[in-house]
Amino acid sequence: MSEQQVQNEAANEATDQSNALNQNVAPPPAEQSSFSVPRGVVGTPEAYDGSTNVTQWLDQLRIFFTFHSDLNDQQRLLASVQRLQGSAYHWYKNCCLMIGPDIVVPWGSFQHFQSAIQAEFTHITDAQMAETEFESIRQTSTVQDYDRRFLALLNRLGYVHEMEKRRKYIAGLLPQTRNKVKESNPVSFDDARRIANTFDAQIRQRQINYRPVRP
Structure with missing residues (x-):
């Protein structure tokens, strides 16, 4: 056997041993990901237009924010005003304009927002319910x-x-x-x-x- 053949055979044997070792080595452990609650289990609160029960709508918001506990107070405020429409949206815009033309959220906290919208729409809803009862x-x-x-x-x-x-x-x-x-x-x-x-x-x-x- 020539010297070149000996070298080639030695190289092939080394390659075979390396492949065998690679097959027996356990794969690296998968990276552990932190547990997260599946999104979407609690549905997005309904839009509020000022004509229905404001307390029940706020209950929906509180349940939603309890589930999405990663949201800070400012994000809760923004998410809440995004669900306003109709008379409730016009009320929100007027609250902004009373403070300044560039104001997006006129309340300091989600708690302040809850108090303000309840004060504005609770009596309207009650009067509407009273009208229905009055007819019957x-x-x-x-x-x-x-x-x-x-x-x-x-x-x-x-x-x-x-x-x-x-x-x-x-x-x-x-x-x-x-x-x-x-x-x-x-x-x-x-x-x-x-x-x-x-x-x-x-x-x-x-x-x-x-x-x-x-x-």
Whole structure:
């Protein structure tokens, strides 16, 4: 065997040994990544336009921010105002303009934002709910109970025209009482209430008088 052949054979043997070693060496450990909560499990809060319950919307925000705890207070503020639209967005822009033309977030913290938007929209939402209840209110027991609920709604609504109060009050009475009040032709809301209460008291007194006596 020539010297060149010996050198080639030695080189091939060294290569084979190197390959065998590489096959037996364990791969380096995978880099450990820090655990992170999967994003998207808690959905983005709905947009708020000022017409729905502001407290429930703020509850959605708080749940969202509890899940996304990596957001700082400024990021929470920005994320909140991005969900405003309609009347709520116009309110936000007016708050900015009251401070300056270049203001993006007019509140110092997310807590301040919560207090401000609740103060602005809670009474509006309650008035809207009261309007819905006002359209459907009906006498279900005594006229006295109906009066109490009707007056409570009027307090929530604010100003209601005298004729509208009288009309709605009479419309919600039980048929027999309603007919009696209409026949009496009341001139005001208070007059309608007086007639209704008097008639209701008479009905209940007759029911007591004619109640059969058990032996």
